[in-house]
Amino acid sequence: MRLLSLLAAASLGACAPRGTCRGDYCGTVVFAAIGQPVTLLPPVSDQVLDRDIGDQIFLRLAEIGPDLNTVGDSGFVPELADRWTWTDSLTLAFHLDPRARWQDGRPVTARDVAFTFAAYTDTALDSPFRDDLKRIATVTAPDSATAVFRFRSRYPEMFYDAVYDMRILPRHLLDTVPLARWRTAAFGRHPVGDGPYRFVRWTPGQSLELAADSAFFLGRPHIRSLVWRFTSDLSVAVTQVIGGEADAIEVLVSPTNIARAGAASHLKLYPYPGSAYMMVGFNLRAQAGRGPHPIFGDVRVRRAMVLATDRAQMAQSVFGGAAKVPPGPIPESWSRLWFPDVNVPPYDPAAAARLLDSAGWRLGGGRDSVRHKDGRALAFTLDVP
Numbered sequence: 001m002r003l004l005s006l007l008a009a010a011s012l013g014a015c016a017p018r019g020t021c022r023g024d025y026c027g028t029v030v031f032a033a034i035g036q037p038v039t040l041l042p043p044v045s046d047q048v049l050d051r052d053i054g055d056q057i058f059l060r061l062a063e064i065g066p067d068l069n070t071v072g073d074s075g076f077v078p079e080l081a082d083r084w085t086w087t088d089s090l091t092l093a094f095h096l097d098p099r100a101r102w103q104d105g106r107p108v109t110a111r112d113v114a115f116t117f118a119a120y121t122d123t124a125l126d127s128p129f130r131d132d133l134k135r136i137a138t139v140t141a142p143d144s145a146t147a148v149f150r151f152r153s154r155y156p157e158m159f160y161d162a163v164y165d166m167r168i169l170p171r172h173l174l175d176t177v178p179l180a181r182w183r184t185a186a187f188g189r190h191p192v193g194d195g196p197y198r199f200v201r202w203t204p205g206q207s208l209e210l211a212a213d214s215a216f217f218l219g220r221p222h223i224r225s226l227v228w229r230f231t232s233d234l235s236v237a238v239t240q241v242i243g244g245e246a247d248a249i250e251v252l253v254s255p256t257n258i259a260r261a262g263a264a265s266h267l268k269l270y271p272y273p274g275s276a277y278m279m280v281g282f283n284l285r286a287q288a289g290r291g292p293h294p295i296f297g298d299v300r301v302r303r304a305m306v307l308a309t310d311r312a313q314m315a316q317s318v319f320g321g322a323a324k325v326p327p328g329p330i331p332e333s334w335s336r337l338w339f340p341d342v343n344v345p346p347y348d349p350a351a352a353a354r355l356l357d358s359a360g361w362r363l364g365g366g367r368d369s370v371r372h373k374d375g376r377a378l379a380f381t382l383d384v385p
Helices: 048-057 111-123 160-164 179-184 234-242 255-262 299-307 313-321 332-338 350-360
Strands: 005-007 009-013 028-034 081-088 093-097 136-142 148-149 197-203 207-212 225-232 246-252 268-270 278-280 371-373
Touching: 028 111, 028 234, 048 197, 048 207, 048 225, 081 350, 093 160, 111 148, 225 234, 234 246, 234 255, 255 268, 299 350
Parallel strands: 028 225, 028 246
Antiparallel strands: 005 278, 009 246, 009 268, 081 093, 093 148, 136 148, 197 207, 207 225
């Protein structure tokens, strides 16, 4: 259970065509990026920048729709699959769009889908997404156009698990590369995808460029090229946007940077309910899993930690007006859908003290301001990014 969380999202930017091209399929957008990708091979890295770029190169079977629904298959938008059918409550068949092609001209097939699932779930690769796919038992390809998913049990987000964390990979380009070598594979630096943009170049420490695929089967992208310009410093990235060296930045920003961007007349800030949140997660088990955690195994202690922390003031201090305190570890974009009536726990140190007393964590006499229980101090280590 994760009870202490912050949600913040903001974007700022401007976009204008670059170069001399004219017409509907034109222009370049330059993103100011913090850091640089690890690899562009999707199952290997869960870094945000890697995924942002990878989403332009590789497709999923289907994509979450504008309503952000993740329960059932309602609202999902077809991508590589133009339709899907439930054979029974545990069996889902995706029917691939016959127009889908890899950027080297080869057709995308159900064998690619089965190969992708096998790679994502293989312990030799140990993908960070493997655990998210554990309730899918098998993926098979009874024919070249049909990929069949068999689940271990029924649950609300079966369809979401089948599509969201897997970007389909080209079997014919990767099946000869041992999974143990995928993290350093050349493919991750020169990917061949099936998405709207093709890889062009990656200059380490400087930039990465993609170009629109004019033959993309779902329609030619209207922006001709995308460029990510790398920096290790957020303030430098914001300066690049303000100075016109970049068109856009999308990050969790500080009140200072929001003010800087807001003061630039040629920029516009776009606040929106974001899909990001920050939180503190409590260990619930003791080391080596031997019983409950001696402190956080008790729900009363976890609840007390929430009540004793002025999260609203923290959000204001760190993010200004660009953050809200959610009722749990959920982004604001979801809270409006699923948790409209859940109250955010208040800042209440007195109630926190009563909960700690009831859990046996009591203050000592005299000058001792540290709570103890059975001779153990109420103290712990907090890891931060």
